[in-house]
Amino acid sequence: MIKIHYFFDPMCGWCYGAGQLMEIVEQHRGFELEYHPGGMIAHQAIDSGFRQHIVQADKRIQTETGSLFGDGYLARVTSDAPLILDSFMPIRALYVASQLAMNPMAMLKAIQRGHYQQGLEVEKLETLKQLALALGADETKWVELMNSQAQAANEWVEDTHQLMAQYQVQGYPTLLAQIDQQMVRIPHSRFYRKPNQWQQWLDELASTQA
Known part of the structure; x- marks a missing residue:
């Protein structure tokens, strides 16, 4: 089994865009997925100028990856209401999920969907708790x-x-495969919108260590 090191951030739009590819990795029997969260944003209020940058970047992400940004999220980003982005509270939720033997990919996807589709305030403890409870957390x-x-x-x-x-x-996101005590970078961005080719590429990679 090959260990895949996944460098990501829950507030990274490109990581959200790569979600379909990451689910395929997580479900593949030939790989063990290890999560490395980056802590990109520390409870930061986002001003109007940067909001426009986010909107433009998200359009590119949606075009290239096919991942959809929901009306709730777009309304939140483009409104005049305060917008706080924070990587660390969602990362804490991912850590706690792992301590409770929950599926970390399921928790990450719930956070990403909550933020990028529903426009939920995932920097808040209560929001994260509700997402975790929906996944069966005590x-x-x-x-x-x-x-x-x-x-x-x-x-x-x-x-x-x-x-x-x-x-x-x-x-x-960055993906590194640990093969024969070396780290090999995985070119995941070549496979946006190509899940079948991605699956085949992963199968071939896994077969080298079978």
């Missing part, structure tokens, strides 16, 4: 860990930054 344990595991989640991000420096990872 409410008492979830709340307890979300309140106690902030430092551990931040250390997870710090570990990611160390690996990014070590392997010269400069952006999200």
Whole structure:
């Protein structure tokens, strides 16, 4: 089995765009997926100028990847209401999900759909709790860990930054395959809108280590 290192951020639009490809990786029996969250944005209020940049970038992401940005999200980004983006609270939720033996990809997808489709405030504890409960999390344990595991989640991000420096990872999403004690970059962006070819490419990669 090949270990795939996934460098990502829950507030990264291109990571959302790569969601279909990542689900195929996660479901493939030939790979073990290891998550490395980057902590791209730390509870930042987004001004009108940067909102316009986001809208334009999202149009490109949608065109190239086929991932759709929902009306709820677009309304939130283009409105005059305050817009707070934060990577660290969703990353904490992903860490807690892993501690509760939940599927991390399912939690990540729930956060991404909540943000990029429904326009939910995924920087808020209550929003993340509702997403986790919908996936079957125990409410008492979830709340307890979300309140106690902030430092551990931040250390997870710090570990990611160390690996990014070590392997010269400069952006999200990045996929590295660990093969024969070497890290090999996976050209996932070649396969946007091509899930069948992506599946075939992954099958061939997995067969080299069978």
